[in-house]
Amino acid sequence: MSDLRLDPINQQWVAIARNRRDRPMEFVPMEQLRQQMICPFCKGNEEETPSALAAYRADGSLLLSDDDLSNWSARVIPNRYPSFSFRSAEDRDQPDPGSQSYGPFELNCSPGIQELIIPSSRHVNSLSELSDEELKLSFRACRDRLAYAKSLEHIKHAMLFMNCRLAAGASLGHIHYQLLGTPVVSEPVISRTRRAQSYRTENGRSMMGDLANWEISQGARIVDLTEHFCVVCPFASRFAFQVWIIPRSEDFDFTSCDEDVRNELALHCRNIVTRYEITLDNPAYNLLFHTGPFASPNGQIGYFELFPRLTLAAGFELGTDIWVNPVAPEAAARRLRSED
Ligand SMILES: [Zn+2]
Structure with missing residues (x-):
């Protein structure tokens, strides 16, 4: 039990x-x-x-x-x-x-x-x-x-x-x-959903959509961009080479999206893993499919996250939930784009 x-x-x-x-x-x-x-x-x-x-x-x-x-x-x-x-x-x-x-x-x-x-x-x-x-x-x-x-x-x-x-x-x-x-x-899932709902109420738009649009306008942390997804090393990356795959449609739902959109997402995930393996010599990695609470359809946050496991969380991270990342996301994005 x-x-x-x-x-x-x-x-x-x-x-x-x-x-x-x-x-x-x-x-x-x-x-x-x-x-x-x-x-x-x-x-x-x-x-x-x-x-x-x-x-x-x-x-x-x-x-x-x-x-x-x-x-x-x-x-x-x-x-x-x-x-x-x-x-x-x-x-x-x-x-x-x-x-x-x-x-x-x-x-x-x-x-x-x-x-x-x-x-x-x-x-x-x-x-x-x-x-x-x-x-x-x-x-x-x-x-x-x-x-x-x-x-x-x-x-x-x-x-x-x-x-x-x-x-x-x-x-x-x-x-x-x-x-x-x-x-x-x-x-954390409840808090994330509350923030997303508040942001939508105050701004009339989704926080994740605004974040993706801003990253696209900046360019430095973008790894890949296709019709339905923005692939980015987030500005405040917790981990070295952390990647978010953000849907470009505000009402994206993994359980109901079209097959071609789902396939586009799958190819992005495999592509990032391949880039990790070439760039970082076959690291261990996690792939996460983030969703909101099932009872909050308006607060759904659907995004996808990958990160290699290059360092261990130590006392500071575990004690404060403030993460020390030794690789700037701008540098990580350049390497994942194969520019460095
Ligand atoms: Zn087997």
Whole structure:
């Protein structure tokens, strides 16, 4: 049993994930373990994972389960070692028990969802190794699963992300997206949404749209610019080589955008990863799909973030949430544009 606990001093939710201690690699040198393990995500090893929640053939047609194990290109499975409580698909429609007080704290034992989206049946170690077809199909699977999470009444927010390589938090080499849908919304997501709503009320425009337009007018931090997206190293980058992919349409929604727009986004993500790998010698990296709380459609902030894991957060960052970035975003953008 796991649960979510609210630290009232810092207004911060913490998942107490007891069952993750059961993971075979937890607190053991992972590089060594990885070499000994059969990859559970490669074709032929499906019995090493829980049954699929969905699977896709290469032509995009949907398999609703593992009914054709010989012919999948992308596969969605529940996380065997979830960070917090997980209910089976049949139990997900049960009433949400909600949060309860526990002394000065708040405790939430509601179910979340935790899914893994495996983008290829081949052993691929990075987003850059996906074919065009695999990349686009995997983004469609991500869209489908995020839309499903949104449809569940007890899920208030979801984070879709990819951790690639050990220093980014990946416990397996075979890349996979993760979707964590939570019964609570974290304070940073609530605050971000409030700021976006206030900005729109005061200015009649979206903050993210204005930010993208200003960056386009400045040019120095732009990495790429296409019809639907602005790719930029943000002015106040927390990390060296941090990249935001900002939709140029104010009403962009990842779960409902056209296929060609989604494919454009997927290609941007792979392109940035490729540039990281050329420029920075195959770093570990994270890819984040940011969304607002599901209950705030007018406050949605949909943008996409990538950053290589080149430095560790230390005492100052952890104590103050003020980040020290050793590479100016203007210099990072030049290098990612291959000008330096
Ligand atoms: Zn594999």
